[in-house]
Amino acid sequence: MSLLTPAAVGGPALAQERRLVTEIPGPRSRELAERRRGSVAGGVSTTMPVFAAAAGGGVVVDVDGNSLIDLGSGIAVTTVGNAAPRLVEAVSAQLAAFTHTCFMVTPYEGYVAVAERLNALTPGDHEKRTALFSSGAEAVENAIKIARAYTRKNAVVAFDHAYHGRTNLTMALTAKNQPYKSGFGPFAPEVYRAPLSYPYRDGLSGAAAAERAISAIEKQVGAENLAAIVIEPIQGEGGFIVPAEGFLPALVEWARANDVVFIADEVQSGIARTGAWYASDHEGIVPDLVTTAKGVAGGLPLSAVTGRAEIMDAAHAGGLGGTYGGNPLACAAALATLETIEQENLIERATAIGELVTGRLGALQQRDARVGEVRGRGAMIALELVDPATQEPDAALAKAVAGAAQSEGVIVLTCGTYGNVLRLLPPLSIPEELLAEGLDVLDRAFEVIK
Template sequence: MSLVTPTAVGGPALAQERRLVTAIPGPRSRGLAERQGRAVARGVSTTMPVFAAAAGGGVVVDVDGNSLIDLGSGIAVTTVGNSAPRVVEAVTAQAAAFTHTCFMITPYEGYVAVAEQLNALTPGDHAKRTALFNSGAEAVENAVKIARAYTGKDAVVAFDHAYHGRTNLTMALTAKNQPYKSGFGPFAPEVYRAPLSYPYRDGLTGAEAARRAISTIETQVGAENLAALVIEPIQGEGGFIVPAEGFLPALVQWCHANDVVFIADEVQSGIARTGAMYASEHEGIVPDLVVTAKGVADGLPLSAVTGRAEIMDAAGPGGLGGTYGGNPLAVAAALATLETIRQDGLLDRAREIGALLLGRLRDLQARDARVGDVRGRGAMIAVELVDPVTAQPDAALAKAVAGAAHAAGVIVLTCGTYGNVLRFLPPLSISDGLLTEALDVLDDVFEEIK
């Protein structure tokens, strides 16, 4: 008998199983894809060839009745599980009360409550303030605005392989040209790039990589011109790159010595994803500003900038905000999401998932030389696929493996500057049984693709 999970309070339950009743995609999905082609701009592409009808626990059910194991969580968004019961209940109650007033016009308690919780949860015990927005990119852009207002300086440094969003400024911060930047310039000025610690590729210790990055910054930008350094503690779209130990603390120390604001973009790595509330905690760093989004509201659009009170308050009244920022439904979802993490022990669960994933994927690596690296923390794990002789990135293999997994009913995402990384972001509500079955499918796919 399959396990079941509620998709909504009082609603139907989804069997927690991989089930294929048609080929992928099925006829209804193919019909919807034809409609998409006629109605939706081609720049909005999709990874999976199926259309969702329901989701919960560790599965997504498509319009043809196929049940797919979810190792993507909508790109690290449905961390507590799709339509998690507490979230559905909270959003339903809030929708019945009011859906919008604009916090800047008529404020409401939910916004304040989320700010209080993020002030408490982000690293550091200093006085903090929070401002709420809609998307990760919007929050990153506002973090840069705040840093510039505080320091009176203009320049910003981002890193190789970075991804920070699709607005004009965050495209400038993002390293990868295709598909994010090509043809969309010119970009915001005063953005510079430094080399990241990439242990698999550069072989440097954290201290060595930090010296290299700092030398680049001091030579090409100058601390006297630099408002902020923006970095993902574990890179997301760039390939789930975990910097060598000591790299991040050295950068924080340099920033504090040179009046530079250290901004941690925790859009993908935050909110319990790595087995800590924030990935910054793994090396004990305390960012000046932390950017939160994705998993904080279980699928409703919400993001935040949280940081030192004196920095956050540098922007004057009216300098921050937005019509929908901290929408009542989104903050209700966020409060329920954070409660679910606490009540259901999901930090521990993320670490358990990480142990299972790392064990199985390292076994695969020992058998298959095309798996060059296995890395990540908690439920944010990746494998880098390479030519077994040259170690050059193999994007074609990553694409083939992901496509075969999709056809077999497993949602797997790719990423990486070179397109050669498979990433695993399962919801923390997934069962060990489903996760093991998905990895069994992956093993079979690697055996089939030679």
């Protein structure tokens, strides 16, 4: 499948090129960094040392005029590209009409329309309901509230390497200590952890990995106490881990048989990112509840819980909500984002991007034994970097390669429990030649760092 041309996917009229006119960071970015140190809390860190001035298509332009290739999409948020034309038009129109009434006070059609669209797009053809919120963590937390209300049980199981957010409950669900949990406890109770299927590390089939996880759940918690299982169909911050085939369906089957709500956290993997509307679609599973955020509104804060009507309706009136949940500007952005994905065939484009990226990275893996595995789906691809002799995680190499690429004008993110994974999340509006150039820069970084 050939990639779409830049003209087909639209975007702001920014030159789609890597252009370095100063060192990285340039003088204006350094000036802003100094102001940042005096005004922004030290706990808020940044990946890139530059400050953005404009973005669109596959580039971010900084305040010094450098044009950077974007392989991060603001952590999978600007899936349709920054300031996509339909989104800008829709949000501008909504901005002129009204910016906020609070749906819980004076409701509006945009919220209902987004709920209808997500009810149709999430896996399964059963009757569904949706509630809108502002952040991914908020969606996950509310999904658990809903599951507890429905089952009248309290315990929740999350998995090794999981990332679910930074609120107190979602920190408890998250597996990684640094930087997310250290010093912030005590955490919410009745959260338990089960082993994930991690084919590169455990070598287990999906069936064997599921048997191991279910055994741990039954021994540690017991189905009679368990309200919900929450899992990312493809892990995000944990390292873009794709479970072995059959792992997720076995968990779903066990959950159904034991009156346990199965929650798919699709905050990072949903909304066309993997070459399907949701990563669950690749696995042939139908979750009871699905959380959506990041890419759904093209950069405006919006999240959702969507699921079986009888489960979603279990919470009492007034039990769900929030002042900004389903803000009208974000709803307008979401409807425009979903329309853009459909009208410009961006699900197919995500698949094509995945084929190009995995081909290039597979060739790199053949040349460089430090690339232990290339994995992912669609435009959600990662490289796990290791010591070739021991296969132990090499976080220092990941940091060095990402830094080298960033200094050459390519935005690359790291992740993984061990910090040894490079993740690529290009916007689906990135031109093919620009993506190829970004991969060229990444190739050279491996050649330079020995």
